Amino acid sequence: AIVGLQASGKTSFVNVIGSGQWSEDVVPTVGFIFRKVRKGNVTLKIWDVAGAWPFLSSRVSLDVLLSEGQPKFRSMWERYCHGVDAIVFIIDSADPEKFNTARFELHQLLGHPALNGVPLLVLGNKNDLEGHVPVKDLIRDLQLDKITDRPVSCYSVCLSCFVAAVEIDAPLVLR
Ligand SMILES: Nc1nc2c(ncn2[C@@H]2O[C@H](COP(=O)(O)OP(=O)(O)OP(=O)(O)O)[C@@H](O)[C@H]2O)c(=O)[nH]1
Numbered sequence: 001a002i003v004g005l006q007a008s009g010k011t012s013f014v015n016v017i018g019s020g021q022w023s024e025d026v027v028p029t030v031g032f033i034f035r036k037v038r039k040g041n042v043t044l045k046i047w048d049v050a051g052a053w054p055f056l057s058s059r060v061s062l063d064v065l066l067s068e069g070q071p072k073f074r075s076m077w078e079r080y081c082h083g084v085d086a087i088v089f090i091i092d093s094a095d096p097e098k099f100n101t102a103r104f105e106l107h108q109l110l111g112h113p114a115l116n117g118v119p120l121l122v123l124g125n126k127n128d129l130e131g132h133v134p135v136k137d138l139i140r141d142l143q144l145d146k147i148t149d150r151p152v153s154c155y156s157v158c159l160s161c162f163v164a165a166v167e168i169d170a171p172l173v174l175r
């Protein structure tokens with residue numbers, strides 16, 4: 001399952017691994033998209049889950065999240081993560097203002113007992129943009145070092161740079 005805040009690049013990621021090509025043509029996902037991607041003799045079944053649900057898209061501030069408990073739309077993330085082999089969390093690394101919300105949502109998601117032990121891949125996307133945050137700071141800001149109950153990896157990527165190869169800067173396997 002691929003989760004993350006709005007416009008972080010989840011659908012772009014699925015396009016890149018699915019077709020091997022960056023596509024400029026993405027629109028915000030409504031609900032979710034289920035995709036099967038065949039790689040050699042392996043078939044990946046992928047849930048591309050919207051960062052926000054239309055009817056609640058204005059309610060994304062952390063204050064609201066905290067005062068209302070778990071907002072309905074992101075509790076949907078958990079539903080799509082049930083029983084998966086891995087969770088991919090994508091974050092716009094050039095938009096640090098959203099890091100607090102992202103951290104809150106990520107840790108909230110991982111706190112669900114049913115997702116215990118499921119490996120986590122964090123991709124800090126959009127490293128082509130000025131002011132993007134490097135992997136080491138993402139790890140700190142998202143408190144990835146506090147996640148001790150599963151394998152965690154974090155990479156900095158640029159999905160829109162994907163022509164022949166995804167640019168990866170300073171890959172770091174935490175655990
Ligand atoms: N500069 C830059 N833009 C990117 C990159 N990856 C994705 N984008 C752009 O970011 C925007 C959002 O991408 P999406 O893939 O639709 O994001 P999403 O996470 O699926 O968004 P929702 O479906 O709304 O949750 C699009 O305009 C993409 O073209 C990147 O590596 N660099």
Ligand SMILES: [Mg+2]
Pocket residue numbers: 010011012027028029048049050051
């Ligand atoms: Mg999408």
